[in-house]
Amino acid sequence: MTVKEFELPDVGEGIAEGELVSWQVSPGDTVSEGDIVAEVETDKALVEVPSSYDGTVKELFAEEGEMVPVGDVIISFNVEEPEAGDAEAEAPDTENKPGESTEEAKTDTEEAASAETPDGRVFAPPAARRLARELGVDISDVEGSGPGGRVSEADVRAHHEKAEEHDETAAETPVNPAAEDESAGASAGAAASTTATSGEAAREKTLAVPATRALAEELGVDIDAVPTEKTRDGQPFVEREDVRAFAQSGGEAAEAATASASATGEGAREETVPYRGVRRTIGEQMAASKYTAPHVTHHDTAVIDELVETRADLKETAEEKGTRLTYMAFVLKAVVAGLKEYPILNSELDEEEGVIRLKNYYNIGIAVATDAGLMVPVVKNVDEKGLLELADEINDLATRARERSISPEEMQGGTFTVTNFGAFGGEYATPIINHPETAIIGLGAIEQRPVVEDSEVVPAHTLPLSLAIDHRVIDGAEAAKFTNTVKEYLAEPTKLLL
Structure with missing residues (x-):
């Protein structure tokens, strides 16, 4: 038996440390290579840490909630290493011994094969083990249908459904509760x-x-x-x-x-919440952006009656194809149209080299509110995708961001960001630029508001826009022209098809 130590790996590009959110194993547990042993929150996402060994958990070296530097030992395993010449000894003898029946030989073979696997060992991929944990299923109780008894996700679900049926049946039988003790x-x-x-x-x-x-x-x-x-x-x-x-x-x-x-007569008047992980990273990035780039915000309003009608006409068709068509897909297309006309807003200032890098690709970040704070998944190559494809990708990225299952790579490489505070009822704001980008546009709530048409005040669907720019790179005139272009495409969405 050999003791193997396992260090916290670099679970994301440039990650220096992570918060150990929860242990998925305890000392004495049997694990297989690939089994999830811990959940770690980095400054970008919540990630699962898999074991690199087959063996038994010996010791845990970090507490839940503790910040652990990459490279520090977090867990050790007792690993059984085969000795030279053991291969032949471990192979089961399938030949009948003198006086032994074929059935007895078969039983001996099964027992020998069973002996090759440590007690409690279950052959199951990480996805099946994760599902078992979510459903509260003991993976060792699940009968595997795969080769060698390998447990699949379908096996876990079937076991869970069978257990629920059993519980429902048992619930119909009255049970006498234990008498209460005075102590x-x-x-x-x-x-x-x-x-x-x-x-x-x-x-x-x-x-x-x-x-x-x-x-x-x-x-x-x-x-x-x-x-x-x-x-x-x-x-x-x-x-x-x-x-x-x-x-x-x-x-x-x-x-x-x-x-x-x-x-x-009252509860605690104050409580503390740890300032670390994703929340701390958001704070540091926002401070760096705000105190590095001189922000200027340009406010305007788009009249979008035609967009509202177009989306209503396409919504049913999109649903038939399994897509939830939101306004965000149209906004991204309009933004890219504006960026192509005014590429200075799709840029990055490299102060060390003294150059402005204009990006000829369009990776648009979508700010998503989550329990851990604001996360910005990136929709890559927006200009190459259709409305329905964009809608599907936006919905998928936003859902996985809220569930904390999104990867760090999916939140990198953005060239421009869109934030939708209108989803919470707001109209205008002064959004902070997602550094090192040079611009961000905020969307207010889409509502019917009074507008003037032909000298008359009429109701119309409008979308408030708040564009924040890095004034070192972008002038106010360019910001206004870009916003006017976005408004034009939102007002006449059929132009997006051209």
Whole structure:
């Protein structure tokens, strides 16, 4: 048995450190190469870290929530290395021994093959293991249908559905609840195990995400004493709702916390939130952009009655093709048309070389609000794609950005950015340029507003626009002309087809 140490790899270009968000394994767990052992949040995205070894987890060297530099050892494994000459010894003898039946020989062969695999070893790809964790399925209970018993995602789903059917059947049978114990400590012990007594301790190990553990600590609850029927990888798994329910049930520690809160008559007046990961990177980049590039914002409004009608006409056709057609696809096309006429807005200032780099390609960033902060996935080569293709890609990138499953590469290489604060009801703003780009356009809410046509005030659908520029590179006149071009294409969207 050899101990192998595993260092935090560079999970993204230029990444120096990452926050270890959660462990997916515990000491003693058996893992295969490619199994996900941890989730790490970098300054760009949340990524999964796979194991490089087949073996057993020996020790974890970092705590959840800890910032870990790339190259630091985060986990070690006990790895069984085959000795020379073991290949022949491990091969099962399929020939019948004297007096041995064919059936007995077959059984011996199966046992020998089973002995080659360490206890608890399950052949399954990372995708199947991830799905098992999401569904709360113990992967070792799943019967694999693939070669050598390999477990597929379909096997996991089938096992989960079968378990749910069993649970529904069992739920129809009345069950007598265990009698409550007068002792709070005994109550916690009984909740932890169906055979527990007042003298027994709580579970030795409980799986829970950091937010759940923080809530348990806040309420003074021993997380190992919280009852749960949910499991992950064969271990008890506790969620926030379980902790709250246990606290309300009157655990000793929970009662103390409740009494303390009652004594003060109010909750904590302040709380702290870590400033790191994606949130810190956003802050640093925004500060660098704002204090490096002199920002000027140009405001205007596009009248888009024809665009509203065009989208309404195409929406049903798009849905028949499985596409959700939004205004953003039209906006990107209009922006690219404007950038082609005024390429200075599709540029980058290289101060070290003393040059302005004009980009002859159009990679448009789409600012997306997520729980971790503003993320900007990039739609590459917008000028080469049709409306429906753009709509599909925009929806896909935005969804995966919110789910934190987007890769760092998909948020790099932008030449211009669009941000849609109108989705939250705003009209105008002063957006900060996504450095090292030199311009960003913000979209307000599309609404009917009064406009003047032929000396009369009439209602019309309008789209407020807020264009921020780096005044070192772009003049106000160029900003105004670019915005007028974008307005023209939005007002007459059929021109985009030309």
